[in-house]
Amino acid sequence: MLRLGLMICGLGTFISTEAWGRAEFHVGGTEGNVWQELVEGGEGEYAAVDAEGNIVGVFPVSSVPQEPVADPLMKDSGKVVMIDFADNTLRPVLIDPAENLSLSIFERGGDINTSISVGYTKEERKTVEPIVDGNIETATLRPVDVSPRLAGVNIANVKNIVVNLGAELPINRIRFYPRPGFEDNYLAWYEISAADATAPFVDLPGQQRPGKRWYQDISRALGAKNDPAFDILERDLENLDVVVDYHFPTRDLKWVGIRPLDPERTWEIAELEIYGEGFVTHTEYRMPILDFGRPVSWSKIRWRGAMPEGTQIQLRTRTGNTPQPNRFFSIERTGNFVEVERKDYDLAFSAGSFNDVTRSIDAENWSSWSPPYDFASGLRDEAVSAAAWTDGTPLMSPGPSRYLQLEIVLTADRDQAPRIDELSLLFGEESAARDVIAEVWPIETESFAPHTFTYVVRPLLEENNTGFDRLEIATQTRAEAVRAVLVDGVDVTADFAPEIQDDRIVVGFELLQGVEDSEKRVEVVFDAKVLRFGTEFSGWVYTSAEPTLKQQVKA
Structure with a gap:
């Protein structure tokens, strides 16, 4: 269980988090949730914090009940393969x-x-x-x-x-x-x-x-x-x-x-x-599906740990809005597949009737697993304030969503091993928008020379959303220029100078908030090189008052 509750007992009562959008989930180390307890289905906690990192409330994180696994490739339950949990860290077991x-x-x-x-x-x-x-x-x-x-x-x-x-x-x-x-x-x-x-x-x-x-x-x-x-x-x-x-x-x-x-x-x-003798070469830690109790906007992820040369850490996430990320199907006498309950799928699978059943990701409610996170990008920078969250890397799984699952695969050589000491998530308890949908064109290019791209986001806003006045677009390389920024057809480039960084563009505009601003298009026209065919431009929206809490847009 997270130790954070001990740090705020002097407050007497919890302060409502409605005034504070920021929250953090920690696992590992001396202050975080316990790696081993979480994977075994134990309860965890997250902390609501203010801008200085002071804890103003602690709230439960539960695990979705784990059912017996018939299909080992389904990955909807917790799993541990030869992990040493000593000192509340993750490292491969060392064989004596x-x-x-x-x-x-x-x-x-x-x-x-x-x-x-x-x-x-x-x-x-x-x-x-x-x-x-x-x-x-x-x-x-x-x-x-x-x-x-x-x-x-x-x-x-x-x-x-x-x-x-x-x-x-x-x-x-x-x-x-x-x-x-x-x-x-x-x-x-x-x-x-x-x-x-x-x-x-x-x-x-x-x-x-x-x-x-x-x-x-x-x-x-x-x-x-x-x-x-x-x-x-x-x-x-x-x-x-x-x-x-x-x-x-x-x-x-x-x-x-x-x-x-x-x-x-x-x-x-x-x-x-x-x-x-030596470290176990392939080890795995997969959390059960965690339930944060409400849809939240995932912002950043970071960790402490080490990855010596010749070793590897593959860390992935996925998020969703239902307890079960899969849909299950069974074949009828007609030869068509119809949707069935999981128990029917498990029964057929356990009996070896593999051709009679199939499953797929519930794409309407769950994301696929993210690409592996770059280890160096997510490392905690001890030279900066932990509360500022200027370190870490964007969490690549979409929100707002209520459920999250994390998978870590550690690859060692026999003489040295990687490890994860602590891992933290930053998220907003309130979302900037119910959804933000993005489109970009052209969707295909015939060369790697600079091209002019148009990136459009369309927010779906409700009264309880915080809204946003910033749009960040990852361009992989430094953009050549931002030609225009339009909000609901009005060019705002002169009022809010675009910021071109080494690998992204940040544009500003008046706050979009409330149902009256719902579906107002934000259009960014920019010139950029393409590193490879099929490059995707990821995007995030946020408010300038809370730049660390970013909501990923959906392509």
Whole structure:
């Protein structure tokens, strides 16, 4: 929970935020909401602040209730993949080379089983669980009563024993051995295999996923091949070591398999130990959908953190006005798709009827995920006042909107990792307009030479909107000139000198506010170069009295 509430207890009562449009949402560090609590569906808070950054009210931010995930690509719920939350920061987990990762597979959502057919996995799992229980006195014992060379086929169990680590981890050592006092049961004929997260395996038996399957069963024939989705790390038909301790260059792996190769006698494994080293390469943090209780105008986003050379941080946002960003469809007997409830979609998806259902973004109520934010642009500048919000970068997801979701993907190398310490959002509790619609022409150019563009915005204003008297247009490069600024057909260029900055234009005019100014067109004619074909000119509106609170226009 956000600690900000403690800072204003001396006020006695909350001050209404109607007089103050500015609000901030903080997560991470010593004063912000807790990263781990938010992703688990916990409640958060945002603070209403004045122009000096003083807190004048604290208000709840809730999480949209999370339903069980049938379709893992839907992304409408919180998710954590190998994130270290120490000190209320986000960083990839660092693997201790002394830690046996087999002992924590269930904590990570992993599993152990064999390549037996799905219908028999429940009982088979019980026979292999002892090798990851940390007890060297228990074992998986496989009797061999008849030599396969004499029988011409393996009578004994020759299935793959597969450990699903629960996530892709940097692995470099695999070790297994029999119980003390049963050294004669060591495995003399074996194959060690492995696969990364791209392998076509489901995580659990019976699970249905498009393009995924259970482990391939191993034939009892002599010299049978392994599942082709596994990479063979080591193969030994003449092993004399009671303790097999295989070291190899560190690889990102999710699955590790051990199988006997035409075993001539009874064998066992007491413990299968798996070790790694370094930072987890790919980690992910996705908040559940946050509910701010009312539509707000998103302005800026910033963070504290570090991104060492060779690492990467991909941060994206999306916003909407309904709790669910998706629409769901199921096929009828006629072959046409009709809209259905999520529970119907989940039921069909879980049953593997992937061709009978589909989904799409509810484009009327939700934005798509934003492009990744530039890390350097959003960094907190410690040389300037935090309250001034002259640092940070515009939040690229549209408002006014009530719901927001944030996704952060951290990519490390094994020796160093990026991190996000704190993240903050600046927004206005009141919007400048219900909507501001933008158009630009020409929409296509045939060269990168300077062109004359006309950028028009049309506001939809209501009585409770604050209005705006500034329009900011991102031009990517420095514009050559602003030819004219017209409001409702009247040229105001002489009264409000346009400001041409290195990558944007800012134009001013009399305040547009109230229903009488609704749909008054603001038209800007300017000359600018095009960096690439298909370049879009993003825009924002705001009041000169509160220049940090900007509302993005909709193209």
